[in-house]
Amino acid sequence: MKEKAAINVNNRKQKKISHTTGTLTYAAKIYQWQVENNKDAPPNRKERFKITHLKKGSKTQYIDEASTQAVLSLEQKEAEKRNQNIDITLEVVEDIYAEVFGVEKRNRVRGMGTGYTWSDVPFIHTEKRGISKEVEALRAAVEEQKKVSERASMEQISQVSSSQGETSMPQMQSALPDEALA
Incomplete structure (x- = not known):
């Protein structure tokens, strides 16, 4: 049992980005955001990342430095696409997300919560094995x-x-x- 705990402690230390959903599920957090902002459609993965990594009560500060850097990178890459006169569609957002975070592996979908698979996310970038x-x-x-x-x-x-x-x-x-x- 202590051996497993030591492995888990080591794995936890390797984690770079934390989320701020607490006991809320991602789905509940996104629904709460939709209600607060009068939105009918759920946000894309870039916006979900921003929503789930903000400090409590803040609209601009993120939970840790890695989250802040990830958001800045997402915003910078989107600005570059806009400067190239590229329309920011869902496909382009997924391209940017994959550039920043890498491709999805083992049929997991980061930033969406539990229960999502590759087929649930249009234009997702996945590993080729x-x-x-x-x-x-x-x-x-x-x-x-x-x-x-x-x-x-x-x-x-x-x-x-x-x-x-x-x-x-x-x-x-x-x-x-x-x-x-x-």
Whole structure:
């Protein structure tokens, strides 16, 4: 038992960012924020982070230095996107969140509370592990092969049509593979 406690103490020391929800769940804290601010929709993950890491009773001070730095980094990256004339959509916010905190691992979703999985968060950035990387590479290879095949078919059609002069459209379409017509 003491061994496990020592491990837990060591793990707790490695924690850099604390939250301020106390005994409230993240869902209850977000609902409370929605009611106080007359918002219909829940906030994105960047705003959730800010809400759950503010000092009690403050609108600008965060619970620890790591939280403050994370919020500053989130705000700075968003400002950079705005300066590049990029609309700040939910997808862009998720890109920024992943840049600051890294990708989500092991089907966990940080900053949302318990019960959320990757499929619950649109545009989430997740780790690619083992077989996922291979499947993604194979999909890219298949897509590239389709493009090469389509180009070859089009070149073949143009050669046939130039050698025959005028060719009717049905004759050209019959020379195309079924995938190119779809």
